[in-house]
Amino acid sequence: MAAGDTALAVTLVVLSFVPGAAHQGVDLAELPDRPLDASGLLLLLAQSLPLVVRRRWPAVCLTVVCGAFAAFQLLRYPTASASIGLPVALYSAGAHLRGGRIAAPVVAMAAYVAFAVALHAVGSPERFMDYVTFALVLVVCWAAGAWVRARDASVAEQQRRAEDAVVAAERARIARELHDVVTHHVTAMVVQADAAQFLKPDRVTSSLSAISETGRRALTDLRYLLGALDGTGNSVLEPATGELSELVARSRAAGQPVELVEQGRPRLMASATEVAAYRVVQEALTNALKHAAGERTVVRVNHGDEWMDLEVTTDGPSGPGLGRGSGRGLVGLRERVSVVGGDLRAGTGSDGGFTVWARIPVGMS
Secondary structure (H helix, E strand, C coil): CHHHHHHHHHHHHHHCCCCCCCCCCCCCCCCCCCCCCHHHHHHHHHCCHHHHHCCCCHHHHHHHHHHHHHHHHHCCCCCCHHHHHHHHHHHHHHHHCCCCCCHHHHHHHHHHHHHHHHHHHCCCCCCHHHHHHHHHHHHHHHHHHHHHHHHHHHHHHHHHHHHHHHHHHHHHHHHHHHHHHHHHHHHHHHHHHHHHCCCCHHHHHHHHHHHHHHHHHHHHHHHHHHHHHHCCCCCCCCCCHHHHHHHHHHHHHCCCCEEEEEECCCCCCCHHHHHHHHHHHHHHHHHHHHHCCCCCEEEEEEECCCEEEEEEEECCCCCCCCCCCCCHHHHHHHHHHHHCCCEEEEEECCCCCEEEEEEEECCCC
């Protein structure tokens, strides 16, 4: 940017001495010209060279350029290409001025009125409407800069909001993963530990082994999640629907009588849809362990051509109470399933049992 502004300033100075372009500039006075002397040369340079700092110090640039332009006109020096620095400085002030964005235009307009009065006093032939027209041109230059500034600010704000939305979505995703992983594993460990006190001594060892295995799996999943949080992990550990049998087996080991019924041939699915399907079953089994321990639970999976239908039913006089507690359960599942274009419903059946039903698209996204 600085190199471009320097090149612009130098170009305007050079053009002020190039035959055919030297007198192509801004001239409001329309007064008889006097020869360009040392003072005129300094004023000519002052109309263009300050453009070098037009982005960094727009107020200083505008003040110097306007003062030099006014003096150049009042002293009747010949029109020079350097005077083009005036509209450029006005545009730059509108685009880059940070403070005094209301006071600066007011001061500038007052200075312009004083300048017009001074020109009239020294005999300028310009009419009132000429001064008004020139003022409108200056206002347009300022307004163009202000519009560019507003546009850039709007784009920056939209980008910031988009970045915030991405961060919020990632945080929500990791929060859901933490909820699903911690709740499932810890619930299984608590149920297994509670049941161990009622077991015969020869079965306590196997129960402790199951608790230990569940704990190790929880630590593995948490390491992946923590790695995703601090940026050291490659990715979040994402389960697949092919692991449902293992999930059911772990629930059985925790003491819950669970049956897995699958129909159809598994289809290739997008990662997000596989995770959503897995988490639906995981959350339903977790709540069965928490609120209906020991009750028969059936997991039905229907692999269709376009949809995967999941149904997890837990028997008993009181359902597993999905959605109670922190509120992340049912709400989080519905959000996760809806994101991939699916649907989820849950409720108590006529027999008092509880059913979670989900339909998730199979197609790769």
